[in-house]
Amino acid sequence: MTTFVPYQPKYSLSQKIRRATTLVSASSRAIWKLLREGKGFAASVEVTDRCNAGCHYCYVYPSTWNQNQRMAGYSQLTKHEQKQPKQHIFGVLKELKESGIVHVTLVGGEPALAPKVLRYAADNFPIVWVVTNGAAKLPYLPTSATIFVSIDGPPDIHNQSRDPGGFFENHQFKNLTGMSAAIVKNINESERGAFVHMTLTPPNIKRFGETIDWLVRDIAKLRGIVVSGTTATSPQDPFAFTLEERQLLKKAIEAKAEQYGWRLFPFNQPKVNQFLFEPEHIIKDFTECPIALRIESLGFDGKSVGKCILRDDSDCSTCVCNMTGLQKAIETIDFPTIVNTIPTLFG
Numbered sequence: 001m002t003t004f005v006p007y008q009p010k011y012s013l014s015q016k017i018r019r020a021t022t023l024v025s026a027s028s029r030a031i032w033k034l035l036r037e038g039k040g041f042a043a044s045v046e047v048t049d050r051c052n053a054g055c056h057y058c059y060v061y062p063s064t065w066n067q068n069q070r071m072a073g074y075s076q077l078t079k080h081e082q083k084q085p086k087q088h089i090f091g092v093l094k095e096l097k098e099s100g101i102v103h104v105t106l107v108g109g110e111p112a113l114a115p116k117v118l119r120y121a122a123d124n125f126p127i128v129w130v131v132t133n134g135a136a137k138l139p140y141l142p143t144s145a146t147i148f149v150s151i152d153g154p155p156d157i158h159n160q161s162r163d164p165g166g167f168f169e170n171h172q173f174k175n176l177t178g179m180s181a182a183i184v185k186n187i188n189e190s191e192r193g194a195f196v197h198m199t200l201t202p203p204n205i206k207r208f209g210e211t212i213d214w215l216v217r218d219i220a221k222l223r224g225i226v227v228s229g230t231t232a233t234s235p236q237d238p239f240a241f242t243l244e245e246r247q248l249l250k251k252a253i254e255a256k257a258e259q260y261g262w263r264l265f266p267f268n269q270p271k272v273n274q275f276l277f278e279p280e281h282i283i284k285d286f287t288e289c290p291i292a293l294r295i296e297s298l299g300f301d302g303k304s305v306g307k308c309i310l311r312d313d314s315d316c317s318t319c320v321c322n323m324t325g326l327q328k329a330i331e332t333i334d335f336p337t338i339v340n341t342i343p344t345l346f347g
């Protein structure tokens with residue numbers, strides 16, 4: 001066994017005390033909001049519609065949009081029209097803050113393409129998770145912000161599925177090329193490192209082990225790995241997990257946890273995996289989903305994008321999104337999950 005030791009950003013004692021005080025105050029405001037209004041205290045916000053990747057499974061863009069069109073985003077609009085959504089997103093965040101939201105997850109498009117919005121959110125919310133494809137450098141952000149970089153599989157799979165237009169083909173880092181090289185370089189050169197969020201399709205389960213070995217070996221500032229499976233629009237979709245494939249992925253995580261230790265998988269502690277992969281916990285529709293019930297999902301125009309960021313046409317019975325299992329484990333006060341979630345609150 002080669003025990004994995006998560007990269008921990010450096011905090012002085014006074015910084016730790018300040019951060020802990022902020023988190024205690026945020027938790028009490030969140031509990032108060034929950035008790036008073038019966039509403040959740042978190043929101044997921046798409047901070048830009050621009051993206052430098054070209055994922056074929058993207059739920060944000062029409063599948064007919066190529067990587068160039070995704071990259072263009074607002075700039076396809078007139079100068080005046082471009083200004084409106086950009087200004088609007090600040091208003092959306094301001095309203096969320098005033099309504100008592102304490103935890104925002106910033107998604108895109110690609111959030112790194114909206115650095116001013118990231119900075120504004122990190123200055124105004126106590127807990128900010130930035131979900132990025134990691135290919136562009138992120139701006140320096142305060143300790144309220146924690147970075148999650150999305151990975152689809154080993155470098156060849158990742159480059160293929162996320163960068164079909166070859167935008168990053170000239171990037172090189174150590175023995176890596178393409179988008180995966182850019183990602184590893186950006187994380188290793190960042191000040192506080194990142195968590196990796198891996199989303200696997202059923203055919204890629206067989207490459208799970210080598211993906212984990214790659215990430216542990218090459219990312220010096222790796223803080224942990226979060227594992228999800230794809231969510232499809234129907235059980236007949238080739239990307240929909242069967243019951244057997246759920247079990248395969250669960251076993252693959254357990255095997256790697258045995259090799260590196262469970263700290264490698266802070267959001268996939270055994271209780272989370274039970275909720276995520278066991279047939280009796282499959283969510284039939286959004287009324288059973290703790291994410292849909294407690295987290296607002298907004299587009300860059302401030303309007304709801306649907307029951308969750310995966311949009312209304314995703315089929316809940318196929319959903320293998322880690323956040324559903326994590327939320328259930330936290331709600332059942334699973335001690336290992338709560339303990340392993342704490343480092344993600346220290347960005």
Ligand code: SF4
Nearest residue numbers: 051053054055058109
């Ligand atoms: S990184 Fe996200 S927003 Fe960009 S193309 Fe891929 S799935 Fe879509």
Ligand code: SF4
Nearest residue numbers: 286289292308316319
């Ligand atoms: S698709 Fe997944 S996250 Fe979205 S509402 Fe359904 S179960 Fe919840």
